[in-house]
Amino acid sequence: MSNSNTDSAQDLFRSAQDALLGVFRWGTERSSEAAAQGVADRILKSQEQAIQMMSAMSGLWAEMAKAQVAGPEGVRAYMEKFQREVPLMGSALPSADALQKAAEMWRESGKRFVEAMMPMSQSFGLGSAIGEGMPDGFREMFGGFAKSPGFGLTREYQAKLGQAFDAWLEYQERDVEYRKLLSKAWTDSFAAVMQAMADRATKGEAPKTPREMMQLWIDVADDTFIALFRTDAFSRTQSGLMNAMMKLRKTRRKIMEDALIASDLPTRSQLDEAHRMIYQLRKELKAVKRELKEIKRVRAVKRDLPVSEPTTTSVPSDEARGAHHGG
Amino acid sequence: MADEPMTPIREAADLQGKMLAGVQHLRKLNEDDVQFGPTPKEAVFRNDHVVLYRYLPKTEKRLKTPLLIVYALVNRPYMVDLQEDRSLVRALLDEGIDVYLIDWGYPGPAERWLTLDDYVNDYVDSCVEYLRDHYQVPKINVLGICQGGALSLCYTALHQDKVKNLTTMVVPVDYAVEATQTTGLLNAWTQGLDVDEMVDALGNVPGDLMNFGYLMLRPFQLNLGKYLGLTDVFDDEMKLINFLRMEKWIFDSPDQAGEAFRQFIKDFYQQNKLIKGEVVLGDEKVNLQNITGPVLNIYAEQDHLVPPASSVALKRYVGTSDYTVKSFKTGHIGMYVSGKVQRDLPVTIAGWLRERE
Numbered sequence: 001m002s003n004s005n006t007d008s009a010q011d012l013f014r015s016a017q018d019a020l021l022g023v024f025r026w027g028t029e030r031s032s033e034a035a036a037q038g039v040a041d042r043i044l045k046s047q048e049q050a051i052q053m054m055s056a057m058s059g060l061w062a063e064m065a066k067a068q069v070a071g072p073e074g075v076r077a078y079m080e081k082f083q084r085e086v087p088l089m090g091s092a093l094p095s096a097d098a099l100q101k102a103a104e105m106w107r108e109s110g111k112r113f114v115e116a117m118m119p120m121s122q123s124f125g126l127g128s129a130i131g132e133g134m135p136d137g138f139r140e141m142f143g144g145f146a147k148s149p150g151f152g153l154t155r156e157y158q159a160k161l162g163q164a165f166d167a168w169l170e171y172q173e174r175d176v177e178y179r180k181l182l183s184k185a186w187t188d189s190f191a192a193v194m195q196a197m198a199d200r201a202t203k204g205e206a207p208k209t210p211r212e213m214m215q216l217w218i219d220v221a222d223d224t225f226i227a228l229f230r231t232d233a234f235s236r237t238q239s240g241l242m243n244a245m246m247k248l249r250k251t252r253r254k255i256m257e258d259a260l261i262a263s264d265l266p267t268r269s270q271l272d273e274a275h276r277m278i279y280q281l282r283k284e285l286k287a288v289k290r291e292l293k294e295i296k297r298v299r300a301v302k303r304d305l306p307v308s309e310p311t312t313t314s315v316p317s318d319e320a321r322g323a324h325h326g327g
Numbered sequence: 328m329a330d331e332p333m334t335p336i337r338e339a340a341d342l343q344g345k346m347l348a349g350v351q352h353l354r355k356l357n358e359d360d361v362q363f364g365p366t367p368k369e370a371v372f373r374n375d376h377v378v379l380y381r382y383l384p385k386t387e388k389r390l391k392t393p394l395l396i397v398y399a400l401v402n403r404p405y406m407v408d409l410q411e412d413r414s415l416v417r418a419l420l421d422e423g424i425d426v427y428l429i430d431w432g433y434p435g436p437a438e439r440w441l442t443l444d445d446y447v448n449d450y451v452d453s454c455v456e457y458l459r460d461h462y463q464v465p466k467i468n469v470l471g472i473c474q475g476g477a478l479s480l481c482y483t484a485l486h487q488d489k490v491k492n493l494t495t496m497v498v499p500v501d502y503a504v505e506a507t508q509t510t511g512l513l514n515a516w517t518q519g520l521d522v523d524e525m526v527d528a529l530g531n532v533p534g535d536l537m538n539f540g541y542l543m544l545r546p547f548q549l550n551l552g553k554y555l556g557l558t559d560v561f562d563d564e565m566k567l568i569n570f571l572r573m574e575k576w577i578f579d580s581p582d583q584a585g586e587a588f589r590q591f592i593k594d595f596y597q598q599n600k601l602i603k604g605e606v607v608l609g610d611e612k613v614n615l616q617n618i619t620g621p622v623l624n625i626y627a628e629q630d631h632l633v634p635p636a637s638s639v640a641l642k643r644y645v646g647t648s649d650y651t652v653k654s655f656k657t658g659h660i661g662m663y664v665s666g667k668v669q670r671d672l673p674v675t676i677a678g679w680l681r682e683r684e
Contacts, residue, residue: 214555215552218551225547229512229516229543229544230506240519242525243521246524246525250528275436275439276440
C-alpha cells in the first residue's frame with residue numbers, strides 16, 4: 001500500500017502538472033496557425049488532462065478509504081504512513097528518501113513547466129528553442145552576421161538572412177534568460193512549499209487531505225512566482241524575450257516573402273497594404289457621407305427659412321462637418 | 328480530533344460520487360448548452376463590424392434618458408448579461424432604464440488599421456448619435472466598463488455636450504500607480520514591451536496572447552486551482568454549466584486591432600498620458616478637465632487587474648463638481664458574478680441616474 005500511496009500522489013502531481021501545462025500550451029498554441037486537427041487534439045487533451053487530474057485525486061482518496069476497513073487504528077496508521085511517504089503531505093521531518101523523491105518530482109515538474117512556457121515561441125512559428133547549453137561563444141563566433149557586408153548578385157538576400165540569423169541568436173539568448181528565471185522560481189517555490197509544510201506540521205496544522213495539500217501547494221507556489229513577476233529583472237527579461245520574438249518574426253517574414261514573390265503568391269505585407277487602403281477609403285467615404293448629410297440638412301433648413309433670412313452658409317463649418325473625425 | 332482521520336475518507340467518497348455524476352453530465356452536454364446573453368435584445372444600428380444592441384424594456388415607467396454601455400475591447404461584452412441570475416443588464420432594465428450595448432465584434436485583418444480615434448470618434452459617437460436622434464434628446468447616459476471606461480472618459484472629454492451622466496466601472500485612469508502585493512502586474516509588464524515591434528510583427532494582437540498574460544497573473548490558481556475547485560460542482564449540472572459558461576467568456580477573446588492596441592499601450596500604459604491630458608484622438612487632445620457633467624466612479628476593492636488606486640485617481644483629474652465614488656468588496660470579475668454586487672450595483676447606478684434625471 002505504501003508504494004501505491006506514493007505512486008498515487010505522484011500520479012496526482014503529474015496529472016496536475018499536465019493540466020497546468022496543458023493550459024499553457026493550449027493558451028499559446030491556439031494563436032498559431034496550427035492545423036485544425038492539432039487544435040482538436042488539444043481540446044481533447046485538455047479535457048482528458050482535467051479528468052486525469054481529478055481521477056488521480058480520486059484514486060488517492062480511494063486508497064485512504066481502503067484503510068477504513070482496518071478501523072480507526074488502521075486509519076491513523078495509514079495517515080501517519082502517508083505523511084511519511086509522501087513528503088509533500090507535510091511531514092515536518094521527511095525522510096531522506098522521501099525528500100529525494102519529492103525533489104526529483106519537483107525538478108521534473110520544473111523542467112516540464114519551463115518547457116511548457118516556451119510554446120509561445122512555437123505559436124509564433126519560431127520553432128523549438130534550444131536548451132540552456134547554448135554557449136556564449138556561439139554568438140561570438142556566428143553573431144553579428146547582419147553587420148557583415150555581402151557581395152554579388154545575392155548580397156541583398158544574404159543581408160536578410162544575416163539579419164534573421166542575428167535575430168534568431170538574440171531570441172535564443174533571451175529565451176535562455178527567461179528559462180533560467182523560471183527555473184529559479186520553480187526551485188524557490190519547492191523550498192517555500194516544503195517550508196510551509198514544515199511550519200504547519202510544527203503547529204499541528206499539516207494538510208489532512210489531498211485537496212488541502214494541493215491548495216497549499218497552489219497558494220505557496222503562486223506567491224513565489226508572483227514575487228518573481230514583480231521584480232524589475234522579470235519584467236525586463238520577459239519583455240526582452242517578447243521583443244526578440246517579434247523581431248525574429250519580422251525578419252523571418254522578409255525571407256518568406258521573397259520566396260512567396262518568387263512563387264507568384266501574395267505576401268502578408270501586400271495584404272496589409274491592401275487592408276490599409278480599404279481602411280483609408282472607408283474612412284474617407286464616411287467623412288464624405290457625413291458632409292453630404294450636413295449639406296442636405298443645411299439646405300433643408302434654408303428651404304424652410306423666410307426669404308429675408310441670410311443664406312450665405314454654403315459650406316458647413318469644421319465643427320458641423322465633424323472635424324474631429326480627421327478623415 | 329478523533330474525526331480527523333475520517334476526513335480524507337469522506338472526501339474520497341464525496342469525490343467519487345461527484346466524479347461519476349460529473350462525467351455523466353459532461354457526456355450529455357455540448358457547446359450549445361453553454362448559452363449566454365439570456366435577455367432579449369435587437370440590433371438597432373450597425374457601423375462596419377460594430378453593432379448597437381437594444382435590450383427589450385421590461386417596465387412601463389422608465390427613465391427618459393437611455394443608457395449606453397461601452398464595454399472593453401479585450402473581452403466579449405456579454406459578461407454584462409451572462410446568465411439569468413447574473414445579468415447587470417437585466418437588473419438595470421428592472422430598474423426602468425433603457426439599456427443599449429455596443430458590441431465591438433471580432434476585429435479581423437481588415438480592422439488592423441483601426442485607431443482609438445476610430446473607436447471613440449466614429450464607433451462610440453455614431454452610437455450616441457443614433458440614440459440622441461432616436462430619443463430626441465440632446466444628451467444620453469454612458470456606462471463605461473474597464474477599458475471601455477477609458478474610452479468613455481475620452482469620449483466624454485471630447486463630447487461632454489452629448490453625455491448627460493457618465494458612470495465608470497472598474498476603469499484604469501492612472502496607469503502609474505504603485506504596484507501592491509495583488510495588483511499592478513499588468514502595468515509593470517507593459518513598460519518594457521516594444522509595442523511597435525509587436526504590432527508590426529503581429530498586425531492584430533491575438534486574444535490568446537492577451538489571455539496568456541492574464542493567466543500568468545496567478546499562474547497556479549488560474550490554471551490549476553480553478554479546475555481543482557471544479558470538483559466541488561462537478562455533480563451539479565447547473566453549476567457545471569455556469570462554470571463552463573465562465574470558461575467560454577474567459578477564452579472567447581477577440582483579437583485586438585493593431586493600431587488601437589499600439590496607441591492604448593503606449594499612451595495609456597507606458598506614458599500615462601490620459602491623466603496628463605496628452606492623449607490625442609483625431610486632431611484633438613483629450614483633457615479630462617473637460618468632463619464637467621456628473622460622474623459616478625465605481626471600482627472593486629480587490630481588483631487584481633485594475634488597481635483600485637488607479638480608478639479612484641479619477642477624482643483628481645475630472646472637471647466636474649458632481650463626482651461620486653462607490654466601491655464594492657469584490658474582485659474585477661466579482662462585479663459581474665457576485666450575488667451581493669448583482670443585487671446592489673444596479674440599484675446604485677439606477678438611483679444615481681434617477682437623482683439626475
